[in-house]
Amino acid sequence: xxxxxxxxxALSLHEGTGSALRCNFTTTMRAVQWFQQNSRGSLINLFYLxxxxxxxxxxxxxxxxKESYSTLHIRDAQLEDSGTYFCAASSSSFSKxxxxxxxxxxxxx
Amino acid sequence: EAAVTQSxxxxxxVTGGKxxxxxxxxxNHDYMYWYRQDTGHGLRLIHYSYVADSTEKGDxxxxxxxxxxxxxxxxxxxxxxxxxxxAVYFCASxxxxxxxxxxxxxxxxxxxxx
Numbered sequence: 001x002x003x004x005x006x007x008x009x010a011l012s013l014h015e016g017t018g019s020a021l022r023c024n025f026t027t028t029m030r031a032v033q034w035f036q037q038n039s040r041g042s043l044i045n046l047f048y049l050x051x052x053x054x055x056x057x058x059x060x061x062x063x064x065x066k067e068s069y070s071t072l073h074i075r076d077a078q079l080e081d082s083g084t085y086f087c088a089a090s091s092s093s094f095s096k097x098x099x100x101x102x103x104x105x106x107x108x109x
Numbered sequence: 110e111a112a113v114t115q116s117x118x119x120x121x122x123v124t125g126g127k128x129x130x131x132x133x134x135x136x137n138h139d140y141m142y143w144y145r146q147d148t149g150h151g152l153r154l155i156h157y158s159y160v161a162d163s164t165e166k167g168d169x170x171x172x173x174x175x176x177x178x179x180x181x182x183x184x185x186x187x188x189x190x191x192x193x194x195x196a197v198y199f200c201a202s203x204x205x206x207x208x209x210x211x212x213x214x215x216x217x218x219x220x221x222x223x
Contacts, residue, residue, distance in 0.1 A: 004151075033211060041197060041217050048211035086151055090210065096142075096167065097212060099151030 003027075004089055006100030013107050018058075018075035021103045023087035025068040030090055032063045032070040033097065037084040046072070046085075077107045112136060113215035115200050121221045128187040130218050132200030140203040141183040142167070142212065143175060145196040152199060158183055159205075190222045 003026040013019055023032070034046040047054050049063035049070070058077075063070040070087055084104050088097040113134045122128045134141065140159050144152035144167075154167030156175035164175040172194060174186040187194055197219050201212040 006151075031210065035214075041219075043199065043214040043217075045211065045213065048209065050209075088151070088212075096154055096157065097144075097152070098168075099144075099153070101151050102149075 004087060004098050004100040006087055006103060008103055009101065010104045011106070013074070013077040013081075013105065015078060015107060015109055016076055018073065018077060021072040021074075021085055021087070021105075023070045023089070023100050025070075025089055027091055028068065029065055030092070032061075032087055032089045034061055034070075034072050035086045035088065036081075037086060037102070039083065043086070074105075077105075079107050079109070081105060082107045113200055113202055113213055115198075115215040115218050117218060118216065119219040119221075121223060122187075122190045123223055124190060124192060126190050128190050128194075128220065128222075130185040130187075130198055130200075130220070132183045132185075132215060133181055134183075134200075134202040134213075135181065136202065136204070136213070137180065138202035138204050138213075139180070140205055140210070140212075141177065142201040142203075143173070143183065143185045144199045144201065145169070145194075146199060146217075147196050155185065155198075192222050194220065195222045196220060 005024045031050045036044045047061040053062045060073045088099040142157040143155045158177040176184045200215040203212045
């Protein structure tokens with residue numbers, strides 16, 4: 001079935017630095033969502049993309065359906081950015097989401 | 110912003126017992142979903158619904174039933190709870206109009222089966 005391969009599985013950043021998370025898809029996806037799961041376990045919506053690039057503050061996400069990948073860029077990382085980041089993508093019209101395994105991000109002083 | 114609530118927020122159940130998890134959304138969304146998350150993993154789809162009184166199987170439906178009595182409410186039922194069903198369960202909803210199917214998630218229900 002549809003698969004979402006997310007990397008890296010874990011990442012440590014110093015405050016003020018940045019990095020990129022990536023998801024590769026094994027089939028053509030129609031849309032992608034990125035979430036942050038915080039320490040309480042809640043899923044926070046970061047981005048929903050059907051194509052192109054979106055930016056929100058220190059976060060930027062790109063979705064390339066033709067090349068089957070999506071990225072999430074974090075710049076100027078802050079301590080509150082720590083958590084687990086998930087990408088999830090849908091290949092069908094009613095948006096069943098297939099989740100990646102997550103990236104555990106730790107931002108340290 | 111979408112408001113999805115779940116009850117209970119945590120539950121301890123005995124093996125073989127019946128468990129019902131409830132989800133309520135107040136945003137007039139047509140689509141609702143149930144996912145489970147196992148420790149250290151992403152979410153997997155159990156059941157979903159795109160209209161009241163109708164449910165569909167997701168990727169891992171075995172051992173679960175779902176009920177959508179109204180547009181606002183979606184329940185997940187474990188008729189005979191098993192140890193392997195210990196997990197965190199998330200409900201979500203999405204609209205679908207205008208081509209956007211962005212899903213909004215509830216806070217989750219932590220289920221422990223003993």
